[in-house]
Amino acid sequence: QRQAREVRCCGPLGAAAGEMAEDETNLMRGEQPPALDDPHEGPSRNEDDVEYENPQWCGKAFCDPSTRAHRLIVLVFLCFLAFGSYYCFDNPGALQTQIENTMVITTSQFSSLYSWYSWPNTVLCFLGGFLIDRVFGIRMGAIIFSTIIIVGQVLFALGALVNRFWLMQFGRFIFGVGGESLAVAQNTYSVCWFKDKELNTVFGLQLSISRLGSMANFMTMPFLFTSFSKLYSGTTGLGVTLLVAAFWCLLSMLCAVVLAVLDRRATRILKREAAQTGGVVRLQDVRNFPRTFWMLCFVCVSYYVTLFPFIGLGTVFFQRKFRFGAVEANLVDSTPYLITAFACPVFGILVDLVGRNLLWVTVAVVGTLVSHSLLAFTFINPWVAMVYMGLNYSLLACSFWPLVAMVVPERQLGTAYGMMQSVQNLGLALISMVSGMIVDSSGYFMLEVFFLAWLCCALIACLLLLMVNAKQGGVLNRGRTKKD
Structure with missing residues (x-):
């Protein structure tokens, strides 16, 4: 795994100035500068893993991973991790009439868009936790699964753009592969950060924000379709509408990246083990x-x-x-x-x-x-x-x-x-x-x-x-x- 140097929140110039002032004060007192490996002063600055120090601009409350204020920051990104997935899941439901009329399909064909989402999850419910625990890890897993839902939504939109309903179905299948597994990653992050603290509240907030994403879909997608239909005719207007919805999936990926950075930093500072799903699947x-x-x-x-x-x-x-x-x-x-x-x-x-x-x-x-x-x-x-x-x-x-x-x-x-x-x-x-x-x-x-x-x-x-x-x-x- 790539070991990247963490940059202190106060910036390299502020950190250097603080070190020089401290060393100068010690010399005036006749004291020797502390050894670089002194446990009270932190590890060597030549090492890749740089320990936490109080940043001057935000204070310990927000930058110390063990505090509630820092967990609140994590909670914001955690709640919006699956927002894009929930927003796009019911895109077909919000545009049922438009999809059926534009693509010239029956209601049975339309309902298959939901079926294709569910088919991969008859298996992935077993494999999602295994992939996170043993293959990708929670950080990379969340980023990969959020990327998959973007790919699925884009394929879904491209199917409309080129008037190929089978491609729309395939896009929903890919979207389903990432959607449920991303939910597993979200739950894993929640347990890792909030176990024995505010876990029940966190699960409630996650569900609330996710369902607000579903509600936002039903409120905005018909308006977007009407607006783009004035600019683009036929299936192009539908495809552009679905493509715009993919930007909410980009929000999920951005949250996954930020959570990966915060979790990696917290793991080093708190000396904790990597997050795992916990439940081992044994058929x-x-x-x-x-x-x-x-x-x-x-x-x-x-x-x-x-x-x-x-x-x-x-x-x-x-x-x-x-x-x-x-x-x-x-x-x-x-x-x-x-x-x-x-x-x-x-x-x-x-x-x-x-x-x-x-x-x-x-x-x-x-x-x-x-x-x-x-x-x-x-x-x-x-x-x-x-x-x-x-x-x-x-x-x-x-x-x-x-x-x-x-x-x-x-x-x-x-x-x-x-x-x-x-x-x-x-x-x-x-x-x-x-x-x-x-x-x-x-x-x-x-x-x-x-x-x-x-x-x-x-x-x-x-x-x-x-x-x-x-x-x-x-x-x-x-x-x-x-x-x-």
């Missing part, structure tokens, strides 16, 4: 997972396939059924993301205080079932249903994922989470394709019935889990006062 552990884990996997798939595929196809649904304009349809479609950005930290505190995780999961499934029922069978203002859906999604996100750690030993958590995410992505890939076929053949009402059927399956699985859990000691539904 042989799968056969030892309890049946409650597999029931949780079923709940995960049957719930999430009613959320993300619906949002991906929802813009046209709101335009057709509720006669919304393109801008308002995008806004109401992205409402769950906006609600999640603010509600997740609140619900996280609630679940931490009360416990009863499995009960909250069941409540969230029932609430989402009500939301889809309102959208399918009534003409009540869809803002009501979508806000309620966002609240229930936030509640489930906070209460569901900790359940895995309650049924699987700690040494097997890496495999457990990898398996669950793999199954989730497999379900999303398949259901996204099926959803497009249903819309093409039967319309959006049957799509809602399809989602309601999946939510009923999720509810039945939750009820069965409650009964099985009660017989096994109730570990999944303990109140806070009973937890260790």
